[in-house]
Amino acid sequence: MLDILIRNGRIVDGTGIPAYHGDLGIEGGRLRQVGGHLNVDARHMVDAGGHVVAPGFIDPHTHFDAQLLWDGQARPALEHGVTTVVHGNCSLSLAPLKAAHRPRLVRMFQQIEEMPDAAFDGAFEWTWEAFDAYVDALRGRLSLNVAPLAGHSPLRMWVMGEEAQGRAATPDETRAMQQLLRECLEAGAIGLSTSYVDFDENMRPVPSRYAHAEELDALCSVLGDFGRMLQVVPEFYSTDITIARIDQLAELSLAHGIPTTFSPLFDSVTMPANVSRVLDRVAEQFARGARVWPQVQTRPIDISFSFEVASLFFVTQPMWYMILRLPREQRLAAFRDAATRKSLIDAVEAGGSSPWGELRVRDSADASLIGRTLGDIAEERGGSPAAVMIDLSVEEDFGVHFLSASMGHDDPSRVGPTLANDLVHVGASDAGAHIQSFATYGDTGYLFDRFVRDGRYLSLEHAVRKITSETAQIWGIPDRGLLKPGAAADVVVFDPETIGRGAELPVTDMPENGMRYVRDASGIDAVIVNGEVAWSAADGYTEATSGNVVLP
Amino acid sequence: MASPETTETAIVDAVVSPGHDGQAVLVVRLRHENGVVDAVTLDAVTAEKVLEACNADSPDALRGQPWTRLLAVMDD
Amino acid sequence: MTLSRQRGFVTPEPNEDWRAIAARVLPAEPTDAAIEKLRSWNLHLLARNPPGEFTGSDVLFVEPPLEGTGGALPGLDGVPGDD
Structure with missing residues (x-):
């Protein structure tokens, strides 16, 4: 008897071959049969109803390090069909980490992840220092699979203490870091992450940025012994620097026989040749035998702001920008002043235009406003979008947040072909x-909504391959990313006509009611992790804790 | 605006762009001494300092300013 | 496989400052002039915290951006260096 039988599926197996109809049988956490008609009993039946049955999606760039310790489902990633996440990116991981260094690393995490204090203080018990103990802390609570990276910054802190953020490592310190990294890799770390751009809460570069080339080379020699990944965050806002980083990564890849990946790579009207120049260089380096995978995210980039700080969104409106830089009380008084308010509105609407109508309310004490455009609200309340922006901000004591959506990486005719490129690794979600x-x-x-269904830049099969078997292959994640007999039973069932992402909404589901933004999934029917249903559209999240730490 | 034959690196223009973290950034484009244009990205705090150093009330007013004005951010 | 020419760069040695790097990469230039050139080519190191100070992993360009790498910048049609 099978554990799960999925009937009447449109099987997209992750290899990229055309979809075919058939059943899928799961037993003991493994795929027993893929395709054909299965006339056997099963403890759990799933009628796919002709919907797609695919390998679970793999997200290679996340920061779920802390969340996984109180939420082994990594909500809402799982309900989007993600069955494996790589975390510990950008030089930051929660292990290896000495107890004395916890407050310092937590502040770095907060700077980058914007997590409330409660997320680290009381939401879980710090039971580890070494990497193997952190892996043990994760086991048993996971509903999806995780592939943790060891972060270069805590590695430096462990060996160099306070001086990790200030100087080059000595040869002895470098050797100590090598040994520490070796222990992490033996405990299951999928690689090493480092960053060239991140700052701590005091705007000091994170420790990894103080490493000279010799140190990173020495660490990569350890990665080479295991064939594991080096992940970096380059200066993505400059094409020339990104290309310099590609060349550095290529040399490390060739010297030590390791895969490398950098994220993110963006398309932008301010750097229109960025993607083409970067991909040309990546192609040259791949032709030499180096492995340097650029990660490209699917979603566009938005700008968000409130009147609490002076956003550069307003820099082209001198009067607005000037007032927003005033001390808080003066700023509030200025926006309340009728004459100033009129001048501000007139400045924006000079020439009879009424911009900002497409801006949306992202967060407000009045839940009925969230997600609505300023144009829509202006029509209801009277006045213009600029007037609505001022009035709402004053009414809520600057608490209302606005969103200017799709301001970059937003042209499907440019992003679509990039995502389809064989040298591009679809990732960089930053979940x-x-x-x-x-x-x-x-x-x-x-990805499926915009670039498969709407734009047709990728076929359904190609898109599935990009976020399943290709990801597994790039990262050396064994046994996942393909629907084939004997493989781990990570499966997602979805409707290709409706799969998508929901609206962005504020929720307070972090520890001690901490706030964050989430998106619900649409079109996902069921998510199976290692042979157990972890989420379904009918029943939501289940009690399954079948996720595991993926050992490369 | 600086002319193509200018030998000193100068600001061509500056535009608002979305940053990776959802905040707006200012992309300042400069023409170098060899005539080639590239850009430097400023966060909100640095951009404010540069605008003040250039006595500019908007990005348009940065046009033609010498690159050395950007050094003002070093002097704080 | 021959790599196409890209903008030249170095990384700082431990304890190097602008003066030391200028002497290393532009030895034929007067030091102050070399520093000015390096700074103008490396504004990314100035427009950040700590401004103008190096970290070990930094990329320092030793020449201006190369011809043909500027991209088709909006509103800059015909500007030399755009392609």
Whole structure:
């Protein structure tokens, strides 16, 4: 008897071959049969109803490090069909970490992930210092699979203490870091992450940025002994620097026989040749035998702001920008003043235009306003979008947040072909980070919605391959990403006509009612992790804790 | 605006762009001494300092300013 | 496989400052002039915290951006260096 039998599926197996109809049988956490008609009993039956049956999606760039310790489902990633996440990116991981260094690393995490204090203080018990003990702390509570990276910054802190953020490592310190990394890799770390751009809460570069080339080379020699990944965050806002980083990564890849990946790579009107120049260089390096995978996210980039700080969104409106830089009380008084209010509105609407109508309310004490455009609200209340922006901000004591959507990486005719490129690694979701600024969930649904269904830049099979078997192959994740007999039973069932991402919404589901933005999934029917149903549209999240730490 | 034959690196223009973290950034484009244009990205705090150093009330007013004005951010 | 030419760069050695790097990469230039050139080519190191200070992993360009790498910048049609 099978554990699960999925009938009447449109099987997209992750290899990229054309979809075919058939059944899928699961037993003991493994795929027993893929395709054909199965006339056997099963403890649990799933009628796919002709919908797609695919391998579970793999998200290679997340920051679920802390969340996984109180939420082994990594909500809402799982309901979007994600069955494996890589965390510990951007040089930051929660292990290896000495107890004395916890407050310092937590502040770095908060700077990057925008998590409330409560997320680290009381939401879980710190039971580890070494990497193997952290892996043990994760086991048993996971509903999806995780592939943790060891972060270069805590590695440096462990060996160098306070001086990790200030100087080059000595040869002895470098050797100590090598040994520490070796222990992490033996305990199951899928690789090493480092960053060239991140700052701590005091705007000091994170420790990894103080490493000279010799140190990173020495660490990569250890990665080479295991054939594991080096992940970096390059200066993505400059094409020339990104290309310099590609060349550095290529040399490390060739010297030590390791895969490398950098994220993110963006398309932008301010750097129109960025993607083409970067991909040309990546192609040259691949032709030499180097492995340097650029990660490209599917979703566009938004700008969000409130009147609490002077956003550069207003920099082209001198009067607005000037007032927004005033001390808080003066700023509030200025926006309340009728004459100033009129001048501000007139400045924006000079020439008879009425811009900002497409801006949306992202967060407000009045839940009925969230998600609505300023144009829509202006029509209801009277006045103009600019007037509505001022009035709402004053009414809510600057508590209302606005969203200017799709301001970059937003042209499907440019992003679509990039995602389809064989040298591009679809990723960089950043899921679990920036949680109080925007939602980092649902990129996989957006891929199918925007670039498969709407734009047809990728076939259904190609898109599935991109976020399943290709990801597994790039990262050396064994046994996942394909629907084939004997493989781990990570499966997602979805409707290709409706899969997508929902609206961005504020919720208070972090520890002690901490706020974050999320997106619900649409079109996902069921998500199976290691042979157990972890989420279904009918029943939501289940009690299953069948996730595991993926050992490369 | 700086002319193509200018030998000193100068600001061509500046535009608002979305940053990776959802905040707006200012992308300042400069023409170098060899005539090639590239850009430097400023966060909100640095952009404010640069605008003040250039006595500019908007990004348009940065046009033609010498690159050395950007050094003002170093002097704080 | 021959790699196409890209903008030249170095990384700082431990304890190097602008003066030391200028002497290393532009030895034929007067030091102050070399520093000015390096700074103008490396504004990304100035427009950040700590401004103008190096970290070990930094990329320092030793020449201006290369011809043909500017991209088709909006509103800059015909500007030399755009392609």
